[in-house]
Amino acid sequence: MPAATPSRPRIELELHDVYKTFEMGGEPISALRGVDLQVIEGEFIAIMGPSGSGKSTLLHILGLVDSEYQGTYDLGGERVSGRSTDELAPIRNQEIGFVFQAFFLLPHLSILENAALPALYARDRAPDECLAEARTRLEQMGLGHRLDHKPHEISIGQRQRAAIARALINDPRVILADEPTGALDSKTSQEILEIFNDLHRQGATILMVTHDQEVAAAAERNVYVRDGQIHV
Amino acid sequence: MARYTSDWHRLLLRFAWDGLSGQRGRSALTMLGMAIGTASVVAVVSIGLVGRGYVVGLIEGVGANLVLAYGTGEGVNPEEVDFDDVEVIREQVDGISALAPVLSTSRTLSIGGQPWPVTVLGVTPDYADVRNIVVTEGRFVTAREDANADKVAVLSPELALRMFGGDPPPDATIRLFDLRFRVVGVVREGVQSASAVGSSEISDLTAIVPFSTLRNVAGLRFLDVLYMRAESPQAVAGVVAGVKRVLAARHRSLGSFRIESLQRYLSLARQVSDAITLVLIAIAGVSLVVGGIGIMNIMLVTVTERTRDIGIRLALGARRRDILTQFLLEAPILSLAGGLLGVLVGAGGPLYVGILYDVPVPVSPASVAVAFGVSLAVGIFFGLYPARKAANMNIVDSLVYE
Ligand SMILES: Nc1ncnc2c1ncn2[C@@H]1O[C@H](COP(=O)(O)OP(=O)(O)OP(=O)(O)O)[C@@H](O)[C@H]1O
Ligand SMILES: [Mg+2]
Numbered sequence: 363m364p365a366a367t368p369s370r371p372r373i374e375l376e377l378h379d380v381y382k383t384f385e386m387g388g389e390p391i392s393a394l395r396g397v398d399l400q401v402i403e404g405e406f407i408a409i410m411g412p413s414g415s416g417k418s419t420l421l422h423i424l425g426l427v428d429s430e431y432q433g434t435y436d437l438g439g440e441r442v443s444g445r446s447t448d449e450l451a452p453i454r455n456q457e458i459g460f461v462f463q464a465f466f467l468l469p470h471l472s473i474l475e476n477a478a479l480p481a482l483y484a485r486d487r488a489p490d491e492c493l494a495e496a497r498t499r500l501e502q503m504g505l506g507h508r509l510d511h512k513p514h515e516i517s518i519g520q521r522q523r524a525a526i527a528r529a530l531i532n533d534p535r536v537i538l539a540d541e542p543t544g545a546l547d548s549k550t551s552q553e554i555l556e557i558f559n560d561l562h563r564q565g566a567t568i569l570m571v572t573h574d575q576e577v578a579a580a581a582e583r584n585v586y587v588r589d590g591q592i593h594v
Numbered sequence: 595m596a597r598y599t600s601d602w603h604r605l606l607l608r609f610a611w612d613g614l615s616g617q618r619g620r621s622a623l624t625m626l627g628m629a630i631g632t633a634s635v636v637a638v639v640s641i642g643l644v645g646r647g648y649v650v651g652l653i654e655g656v657g658a659n660l661v662l663a664y665g666t667g668e669g670v671n672p673e674e675v676d677f678d679d680v681e682v683i684r685e686q687v688d689g690i691s692a693l694a695p696v697l698s699t700s701r702t703l704s705i706g707g708q709p710w711p712v713t714v715l716g717v718t719p720d721y722a723d724v725r726n727i728v729v730t731e732g733r734f735v736t737a738r739e740d741a742n743a744d745k746v747a748v749l750s751p752e753l754a755l756r757m758f759g760g761d762p763p764p765d766a767t768i769r770l771f772d773l774r775f776r777v778v779g780v781v782r783e784g785v786q787s788a789s790a791v792g793s794s795e796i797s798d799l800t801a802i803v804p805f806s807t808l809r810n811v812a813g814l815r816f817l818d819v820l821y822m823r824a825e826s827p828q829a830v831a832g833v834v835a836g837v838k839r840v841l842a843a844r845h846r847s848l849g850s851f852r853i854e855s856l857q858r859y860l861s862l863a864r865q866v867s868d869a870i871t872l873v874l875i876a877i878a879g880v881s882l883v884v885g886g887i888g889i890m891n892i893m894l895v896t897v898t899e900r901t902r903d904i905g906i907r908l909a910l911g912a913r914r915r916d917i918l919t920q921f922l923l924e925a926p927i928l929s930l931a932g933g934l935l936g937v938l939v940g941a942g943g944p945l946y947v948g949i950l951y952d953v954p955v956p957v958s959p960a961s962v963a964v965a966f967g968v969s970l971a972v973g974i975f976f977g978l979y980p981a982r983k984a985a986n987m988n989i990v991d992s993l994v995y996e
Contacts, residue, residue, distance in 0.1 A: 427909045428990045447989065448913045455911020466906045466993070470616040482605060483911045489601050528910070 373422060374567045380433030382419050393419040395590040406562040408578035409571045411587035417571045418540055425460045425538045426450040457483050461530030461539035465521045467513035474509040477527045484532055492553040499527045519550035526557060537561060540569045543577055555580055607675045610923035621928060624892045632883035632965040638878045639961035642871025649863040653856050655726055655784045663853045664819040672850040674816035679844055687836030689829035691823045694721040697808045698818030701770055705756050713800040714770060716808025724823045731761045732779030740804040747775040750800040754780045768801060771811045830855045877979025886972035889925050893980035904984050905992030918985035925977025926970055933969030937962050976995030
């Protein structure tokens with residue numbers, strides 16, 4: 363990626379007029395209704411809004427997990443809307459780190475294997491290298507002694523850390539986190555938040571869904587979603 | 595990227611394996627279904643081969659490379675094989691390694707004051723060899739006895755039993771044609787099936803005497819049957835043709851003659867047993883298909899259960915192709931493992947029985963190969979639909995799937 367000129371900050375993510383409708387028992391449900399969003403490279407944004415307002419839906423679209431919507435989406439200056447799941451797979455894999463609302467660690471794999479998964483699917487390194495990389499990252503997160511455990515064998519905070527390690531293993535430019543502190547006590551929340559602050563300082567673009575005002579206060583900018591629309 | 599292709603495939607195999615071992619009980623049961631299918635295919639082929647070998651052995655037991663010629667006594671002016679025919683055949687027909695002309699007549703013998711019909715056969719010493727005769731007591735008639743027209747006889751076991759209550763004593767005699775014949779042995783057919791394959795000239799109560807002896811005392815002019823042994827299985831057809839040629843030239847027609855080999859029975863027996871084996875394989879094959887449907891069933895359940903798992907992998911950057919491969923590997927792993935187990939049981943079982951009862955039990959390598967191939971194919975075929983289903987999932991839907 364060519365470096366952005368310092369004078370004019372580069373736009374990392376741009377949604378224009380995005381609509382998303384779910385079918386629910388034949389009934390259409392409008393989850394997003396004309397969303398416009400610009401995110402500048404290196405920004406740390408907190409997305410807030412009531413339950414069911416469309417925050418996760420928005421994050422899924424930004425994370426290229428959901429590619430069935432109306433409107434346009436440019437990521438790093440490239441049009442990514444309208445592309446197929448497989449076309450988007452490498453971008454999803456390399457440029458986006460997704461921390462899901464419910465961790466979504468694979469129950470049959472060890473913490474180490476879970477964290478290595480995106481690197482393995484990148485297929486540009488030998489599996490052993492991927493595992494070694496995952497080990498380093500997990501050790502940095504203080505999970506060095508839990509590498510061979512299964513997700514259900516470790517605490518919730520540790521699971522969240524493992525999920526973050528997994529999201530970061532391919533050094534993505536954009537980090538999307540869906541309520542990363544929602545299930546955690548305030549002390550652990552603070553620790554997790556510190557990880558995101560570090561990433562922000564290192565220049566990552568971060569979008570984080572949260573209900574927590576304190577967490578939102580740590581972000582540079584807050585975006586409110588209500589009834590599928592964005593209110594700044 | 596290509597550098598790590600083999601690593602990558604190993605990894606997908608690993609994922610597939612993880613998936614299977616995550617549900618060991620279910621995987622084992624599915625495998626068992628396949629194992630039963632392949633085991634029955636391999637075992638059925640073995641059973642078929644044993645049966646075929648048994649039937650062929652019965653037929654060949656009548657006499658290896660046997661050709662026989664006889665007059666049927668049917669037609670307007672029935673003709674019979676005569677002594678000169680034998681000499682001409684001996685001189686003119688190539689490929690015959692032994693000739694055994696047989697004379698036959700019947701007499702009533704008084705045993706224990708009761709009259710019994712007894713078949714009396716006149717044979718040359720070669721007869722024993724050509725017809726696979728087994729000497730159970732004493733010996734067969736010799737060339738010298740045939741040349742001298744000696745009055746000696748060998749008996750069928752039933753006749754010996756009736757006359758002597760078992761093996762004949764050393765000085766035993768039998769009275770035929772008002773002459774006293776010395777009993778020198780007891781013989782039986784090499785196989786019990788001889789009469790089932792065409793007609794056997796040896797009946798229950800039979801006395802066998804030298805050819806020239808019977809010719810002299812009974813004044814016979816025609817053969818009951820002429821047996822010939824061809825030098826090799828390939829020579830059989832030539833011998834049949836040669837004998838037909840000689841008989842046609844020396845008689846008015848071939849109409850009342852029967853010239854045949856056991857080849858006909860052999861090929862018939864082989865065809866029948868092969869057909870039976872095929873039918874059995876088809877039945878066993880059904881269980882393979884049932885096993886395959888079992889695999890599909892399990893894979894569908896697995897795909898449904900692992901919906902979230904698949905969604906996560908896709909969200910982390912797996913391509914649909916990676917998911918397809920992973921699931922496409924699971925089914926053949928199951929079916930091949932089942933196939934391997936099945937082959938072990940299907941081949942090991944018969945072999946073990948064979949060792950236990952000391953009988954040769956053939957295991958066809960072809961059937962092992964086919965059973966393996968079919969179980970692989972079944973795995974791929976029935977794994978395809980669930981794998982496609984897995985690969986084509988909508989990511990968001992599968993992530994929120996409960
Ligand atoms: N897969 C789906 N199928 C049908 N409807 C859905 C689906 N996902 C979300 N929705 C609907 O879309 C709307 C937005 O959902 P979304 O999950 O984005 O909300 P949210 O803001 O993340 O809520 P929460 O704070 O509870 O996580 C809701 O009405 C929800 O019921
Ligand atoms: Mg949500």
